[in-house]
Amino acid sequence: MSSEARVKESGEVIWDALRLEQEALADVPTLELFDVDAERARDFSLEAAGLYLDYSKNHVSRTAVDLLLKLADACDVPERIAAMFRGDRINATEDRAVLHTVLRDRSGRELLIDGEDVCAVATRERDRMLSFVDDIHNAKRVGATGKPLTTVVNIGIGGSDLGPVMIVEGLRPYWIAGRRSFFVSNVDGQHLGDTLVQLDPETTLFIVASKTFSTQETMTNAQSALDWFLAQGGSREGVRDHFVALSTNQEAVAAFGIAPENTFGFWDWVGGRYSLWSSIGLSIALQVGRSHFLELLGGAFAMDEHFRHAAPGDNMPVLLALIGIWNRNLEDIGVHAILPYDQHLHRLPAYLQQADMESNGKSACLNGHWSALKTGPVIFGEAGTNGQHAFYQLLHQGTDLVSCDFIAAVNSQGELGDHHPKLLANLLAQPRALMCGKSLDQVRRELVAQGMDAAAAEALAPHKVFEGDRPSNTILMERLTAESLGALVALYEHKIFVQGVIWGINSFDQWGVELGKQLASELLPLINGAVKPAPGGGESELDPSTAQLLDWIRRHRAVS
Numbered sequence: 001m002s003s004e005a006r007v008k009e010s011g012e013v014i015w016d017a018l019r020l021e022q023e024a025l026a027d028v029p030t031l032e033l034f035d036v037d038a039e040r041a042r043d044f045s046l047e048a049a050g051l052y053l054d055y056s057k058n059h060v061s062r063t064a065v066d067l068l069l070k071l072a073d074a075c076d077v078p079e080r081i082a083a084m085f086r087g088d089r090i091n092a093t094e095d096r097a098v099l100h101t102v103l104r105d106r107s108g109r110e111l112l113i114d115g116e117d118v119c120a121v122a123t124r125e126r127d128r129m130l131s132f133v134d135d136i137h138n139a140k141r142v143g144a145t146g147k148p149l150t151t152v153v154n155i156g157i158g159g160s161d162l163g164p165v166m167i168v169e170g171l172r173p174y175w176i177a178g179r180r181s182f183f184v185s186n187v188d189g190q191h192l193g194d195t196l197v198q199l200d201p202e203t204t205l206f207i208v209a210s211k212t213f214s215t216q217e218t219m220t221n222a223q224s225a226l227d228w229f230l231a232q233g234g235s236r237e238g239v240r241d242h243f244v245a246l247s248t249n250q251e252a253v254a255a256f257g258i259a260p261e262n263t264f265g266f267w268d269w270v271g272g273r274y275s276l277w278s279s280i281g282l283s284i285a286l287q288v289g290r291s292h293f294l295e296l297l298g299g300a301f302a303m304d305e306h307f308r309h310a311a312p313g314d315n316m317p318v319l320l321a322l323i324g325i326w327n328r329n330l331e332d333i334g335v336h337a338i339l340p341y342d343q344h345l346h347r348l349p350a351y352l353q354q355a356d357m358e359s360n361g362k363s364a365c366l367n368g369h370w371s372a373l374k375t376g377p378v379i380f381g382e383a384g385t386n387g388q389h390a391f392y393q394l395l396h397q398g399t400d401l402v403s404c405d406f407i408a409a410v411n412s413q414g415e416l417g418d419h420h421p422k423l424l425a426n427l428l429a430q431p432r433a434l435m436c437g438k439s440l441d442q443v444r445r446e447l448v449a450q451g452m453d454a455a456a457a458e459a460l461a462p463h464k465v466f467e468g469d470r471p472s473n474t475i476l477m478e479r480l481t482a483e484s485l486g487a488l489v490a491l492y493e494h495k496i497f498v499q500g501v502i503w504g505i506n507s508f509d510q511w512g513v514e515l516g517k518q519l520a521s522e523l524l525p526l527i528n529g530a531v532k533p534a535p536g537g538g539e540s541e542l543d544p545s546t547a548q549l550l551d552w553i554r555r556h557r558a559v560s
């Protein structure tokens, strides 16, 4: 038997053992697992890179965790981690290395990719970008009319927007006084329009952020911003003082009219959703300054080092990934909630939607088969405590289980009265309620104790039952700083990668976004009326539903 076949067989055996363990646990409440194992809370938690993770509230046993670690081994997780850091072309469907970790690598190592030391290349480009940031901050570089450039508009979408805006919001206390940042992503003209009315063209710097420099939304917004700048009295020569580009596609940038000295590059080994550490982070550095940007990278590097060197059983991203595998594949939970108890992390759920769903929302495996396993869950979320008053009802009593990550800083970025202890009390209460629940008996007793008659208590009781055993992780940090935020984001990046390895999918491509883009470009001329509908009124190539919607749009659009 070949070694590959043996690995596959052992993987199957482990999956079978995991299924048996899940069945054995089915009737054992999570709380009971604490009763029989005094060290559970201690052993199902760990610290790394300034973060503390407690995963003990998941409905998982020690046997299950041991089996999951064996599964990671059978799926070659340690070797795949090494391959990523080595610069192997693990993004096989695009034949690319995956090296966002190089962007924050402080080790001073050399890493040759196609004969080029990518660590040195990344450092040079970061230094260029940070000198530009210093020049803006010191007003060595000013607008065309000599005024300081105090406002930044980042025009980008997906990875060229979600990471920067999430970090800028997360680091609000570190904003440099007098500086403003706007993020425009949607092709809906209202997004740019609503922004432009707040701008002074003389003090505004537009950053056109696009890895490919061909994304419809970004190029449309960039062109409209340029038109606005000129219409406001900006000159053609002034464009070079007010527009910079962040891209891997220097030719397209030049064709758009932005000069090489105003372009900050990155490389095909940086995926869009992993790019905030690259030049795509320019808006972050402009808003919070060079040192905080470097601290952000430093926090991520600390998590990288932990991920790279810690044994799987002591490895935070690996364990978080394996708990996710248990919930997704053994408990059949298809929805995962990101619940930061921190207003400044309010964009984290949106950021992780892309990071996770664009990475692991896949069905085709790298071995050429369709996945027999369920892959990435639906990710959603909201800052706590807001979510509690919106969708937590379903988390506690809905018919579908939702796994949750509760995230918080123990100290607020801005302590105010007793707000933070209240926030933290809620952060502790929710996962506790989800796990412990409240039984029918308990509810009945409470209602009767409150003076309700037995019949009424019996009728009301089921509505007040909390089943419990709803799984969650809690991630804590001392304070939300650039460093801890960097570590947090890197934790999730690596978690997502490990899950992709176990599912046998490529977490680094995103072919699933292409068909919609292609169809939109085919439909655009029909919306604009440039192409006549097929004889008989319908669009012969279109499905009847789309043809009917198009017809309604055309008949009701006020402008042609």
Ligand SMILES: O=P(O)(O)OC[C@H]1O[C@](O)(CO)[C@@H](O)[C@@H]1O
Pocket: 157, 158, 159, 160, 209, 210, 211, 212, 213, 214, 215, 218, 272, 273, 358, 510, 513
């Ligand atoms: O930076 P770009 O090339 O404009 O792409 C923006 C986003 O579009 C996507 O390709 C998806 O459409 C994302 O992966 C990417 O982050």
